[in-house]
Amino acid sequence: MNCYIDAGNSRIKAHLARRSQKTVEPVVIDWPTVNESDPVGALATRLEPLLVDEKGRSPKQVVLASVVEPRRRDWLGTAIAEICPQAECRWLEVPGKCCHVRVAYESPTDLGIDRFCGMIEARARHPDRPLAVINAGTAITLDVLAADSQHLGGLILPGWRAQMEALRAAAPALTPAIESLEGAGAPAEPTDASPVPEATRRLGLAADTATAIELGRHWLIAAGVNQMVSVWQERLADEGVLLVVIAGGDAERLADLIDPYLEHCLETDLVLSGVVRLARARR
Incomplete structure (x- = not known):
């Protein structure tokens, strides 16, 4: 075994x-x-x-x-x-090509192995169409695959917890508000993420610092992800409808922020399944 x-x-x-x-x-x-x-x-x-x-x-x-x-x-x-x-x-290391996916990086080993494993598994589950593969964890990684499985590149954003840690380090005066969000000073686990605030679905503003931080990080992620996915969908329109594949510990949280006009799906264990696929692949 x-x-x-x-x-x-x-x-x-x-x-x-x-x-x-x-x-x-x-x-x-x-x-x-x-x-x-x-x-x-x-x-x-x-x-x-x-x-x-x-x-x-x-x-x-x-x-x-x-x-x-x-x-x-x-x-x-x-x-x-x-x-x-x-x-x-x-x-495992990232190869230049495996499981039909061809890496865009000039030096493939510079690409995170988690991103590559997520891409090859997403491609196996959703063949023959352009994909935006998003892994929502400590960092939110976004990678785009053309319909022919050519990796076109990607982006990395700070995730929910990373944003909090960055604010804590850069603006220590915000620590009490951050701790009130985390609960008794203990960092929230990725799977214990609170629901997206209802105010996020409207043009709401905060009347206290903790809520301002909470709404701010939701809007930052929602605006960045939706804007870029919309651009990719438009530019890859001749290859078919772009499918947004979302995985990771904060996948459900992120899916709540995706524009309903964008086709998307949640996938479980995408990276780990990709690890198995890469390990068993014949190059």
Whole structure:
């Protein structure tokens, strides 16, 4: 059996593939915090139930797609080696072309592996039409595929949590308002995102600082995403109707902001499924 891991900035998502199981829900694991005394040990504790089954069996190969900084990548590699030292760790890199998708970057390895895996999986699920592939996580990444699967490039925006952290760092006086939004000073988890405020659906204004921050980040994301998708739809009109494919921890939150005139759909486990697809692909 093999284990496939999508190591994102917010969380780790993993899937253990056994021949006897056709579908398995992925496991979501939190990263240790920077102030934990033994981050490798904490990570190993969280990973062990996934990597070692009730009969003591563990995967022969662990395939990883990582967009995190070297320190956390090292934590992950060390934790896996401690749990199943016989397993081969295979770190995926972005090829120039695979699964019909051709990367626009001159140096393909400069493209985030999560973005590439999301694109190849979106293409497999929605063939023969232009796509805007959006992954709404710590960062909101937007990539465009032509109908012939040529990657035309992409954009990166700060996500909801990243905007809050940027404001906290750049304008410390806003910290009390930010903490009131996060709840008792604890950062909100991506899956616990509050609903889009009703005021966002109208031309509403805030009468307090916390609401001003909340509305401001929604409008910023909504305006940027809808404007760019509209431009891409117009410029690719001769290839068909552009489909906006939305995935990631804040996918539902983002989908609520998409212009209803733009065709869009939500996809689950897009990047992790793409990790499996890339790992098994014949180049």
